[in-house]
Amino acid sequence: MFALYRKLIAASIRSQMQYKINFVTSAATTGMIMVLDFIILSAILYRFHDVVGWNIYEVGMLYGISSASVSLYRLFAPEINDFEKYIVQGELDQLLIRPVSPLLLLLTRNLDLSRVGGVVQGMSVLVVSLSGLAAEGKSIMGLVLFSPIAILSGGVIYFSIGLATAGVAFWTHQMKDMLTFTIYAPANASNYPIGLYPNWLKWLFFSAIPIAYMNYLPMLTLLGKGGAWFYPILTPVAAAIAFYFARMLWNVGIRHYHSTGS
Amino acid sequence: MIEAKHIEKSFFLTKAKEGRFASLRTLFSREQREVKAVHDISFSIDRGEFVGYIGPNGAGKSTTIKMLAGILHPSQGEIRIGGYSPQRERIQVASQIGVVFGQRTQLWWDLPVRDSFEILQAMYKINDKAYRRSMEAYQELLDLHEFLDTPVRKLSLGQRMRADLAAALLHDPPVLFLDEPTIGLDVVAKTRIRAFLKEVNQTQKKTILLTTHDMDDIEQLCNRIIVINHGKKMMDTSLVDLRRQIGLPSLIRIEFRQPPEKLYDLEGIKRMELAENVLSIYFDKGKISSPRILAEVAGWGEPLDIQMKEPGIEEIIRLIYR
Structure with a gap:
């Protein structure tokens, strides 16, 4: 299984390298957009000093985790994010005739290497925030240990949301609009403390689009903001549950796949 | 080998909404229309059969x-x-199956053909010995060595189809599904693909189900034909029986300088129509060859132009209904 994954990934990287210029420019653009994004956020934070009681380094923790997580998802699962074409153009056909899970084939069709920039950017923000918190005299041991778990769990949560959206697209035949609601807007929202938002939105982020478990909830505990001791444990648990339900929805969706007339 | 019992496929087409939040509104829309693409079709295909599955678009x-x-x-x-x-x-x-879609390649578009084969070897867990054996056999039958190191996107359509066929057979499946494998190919490439399919069917006893619009594919390859129209099975018969029932008439149309004065009947000609100076001859390819007809007809007047037409699938459907 792993050998096959490696072989397929190697093949798609070799394919991409056929178009080197395209690869370089898209990596550069993505990197620049993300840097710009962060500059805007810092500008806002410097102006206001804090957001509902979270100072710049604390928000930086949220931002870093969310940013690295979403980039991780976009790096490894560009074909999930771009799944609409498989349904609309019937490209899923060729994945379903192989004696291998179509999900494995999808994930190995493409790696969006230009997203590495986003992962690095997110982690840099984390490093800056951690040193800032250390300078304030806070203990950062727990945060350092927890960050990788948060990023991986966050990646899985975004992946699950993407997969569930793709599953729904078997009915709607349309995914791009939906991604705005399920991935892009929530990814932006999770750069800030969820406590900021109205109740219905909070509910949404704790249930159907469970991004709160990725950074906000565990940070309540780890930054000493009154979170219960077990909140950080909920992070990987929520990721696992989200993945479980997303797979289920995806599997039901595949049964409704219509393909196209030839 | 292949068994289908009363299969049906209906699609529920939701009327797509337009405008703002189109996808969300489509999702919750109740306006649906049921389309039956396949309606109560049953058949059973034995090992080694070569079945043509035909019908209009x-x-x-x-x-x-x-x-x-x-x-x-x-x-x-x-x-x-x-x-x-x-x-x-x-x-x-x-x-157990190999699948070829004529319209779309299963190979890795940007990579050399050889790479696709190696990936498929890993995917189907083909051991090295069996892989080498398959590769040798198909290299010879399909002349793959000409383009084994060429990226798939640079292959001609005929080469691509040969590579696709070899890829579908690499894991030695007993069953082959071919959806329009000769579409868009020139005569030489078609002949070559047909010879290969015949060989695979006869020597390896592969069960093959083929869809096509090309009546020559059917005549030269299939021993059984299933005709469907509007999602329903209309006919399931041997090629011999089909020919007996409707005759699969080919058509030659000849334009003469002067209308021929007299038409002679020949064995194998089903019908002749003369309109001004254009003569249409419907004939049974199994009984008389087109060169024989031309040789004969040349004596009737001075031909200016000659057109040949094979019966299309629509023509056959029409004849079955008649």
């Missing part, structure tokens, strides 16, 4: 093949491929 051919291959789930009915259900045991079925 939109008759449900591809939908049937996609259900047999495990791509689509039938709304009703049961399918068995070598005893397995393509829906419940998709993985087992996948290793």
Whole structure:
């Protein structure tokens, strides 16, 4: 299984390298957009000093985790994010005739290497925030240990949301609009403390689009903001549950796949 | 080998909404229309049969093949491929079948042909010995060595189809599904593909189900024909019987300088129509060859132009209805 994954990934990287210029420019653009994004956020934070009681380094923790997580998802699962074409153009056909899970084939069709920039950017923000918190005299041991778990769990949560959206697209035949609601807007929202938002939105982020478990909830505990001791444990648990339900929805969706007339 | 019992496929087409939040509104829309692409089709195909699955565009051919291959789930009915259900045991079925879609390659577009084969070897867990044996056999039959190191996107259509066929057969599946394998190919390439398919069917006893619009494919390859139209099975018969029932008439149209004065009847000619100075001859290819007819007809006047037409699938459907 792993050998096959490696072989397929190697093949798609070799394919991409056929178009080197395209690869370089898209990596550069993505990197620049993300840097710009962060500059805007810092500008806002410097102006206001804090957001509902979270100072710049604390928000930086949220931002870093969310940013690295979403980039991780976009790096490894560009074909999930771009799944609409498989349904609309019937490209899923060729994945379903192989004696291998179509999900494995999808994930190995493409790696969006230009997203590495986003992962690095997110982690840099984390490093800056951690040193800032250390300078304030806070203990950062727990945060350092927890960050990788948060990023991986966050990646899985975004992946699950993407997969569930793709599953729904078997009915709607349309995914791009939906991604705005399920991935892009929530990814932006999770750069800030969820406590900021109205109740219905909070509910949404704790249930159907469970991004709160990725950074906000565990940070309540780890930054000493009154979170219960077990909140950080909920992070990987929520990721696992989200993945479980997303797979289920995806599997039901595949049964409704219509393909196209030839 | 292939068993289909009362299979049906209906699609519920939701009327797509337009404008703002189109996808969300479509999702919750109740305006649906049921379309039956395949309606109560049953057949059973034995090992080694070469079956032509024919019908006009939109008759449900591809939908049937996609259900047999495990791509689509039938709304009703049961399918068995070598005893397995393509829906419940998709993985087992996948290793029993080879699939070629004429319109779309299964190969890795930007990589050399050889790389695709190596990936498929890993995917189907083909051991090195069997892989080498398959490669040698197909290299010879399909002349793959000419383009084994060329990226797929640079292949001609004929080469691509040869590579696709070899790829579909690499894991030595007992069953082959071919959806329009000769579409768009020139005569030479078609002949070559047909010779290969015939060889594979006869020497390796592969069970082959083929859809095509080309009546020559049917005549030269298939020993059995299933005709569908509007998602329903209209006919399931041997090629010999089909010919006896409707005759598969070919058509030669000859334009003369002067209308011929007298038409002579020949063995194998079914019907002749003369309109001004254009003579249409409907004949049975199995009984008389076109060069024989031309040689004969040249004596009737001075031909200016000659057109040959094979019976199309629409023509056959029309004849069956008649």
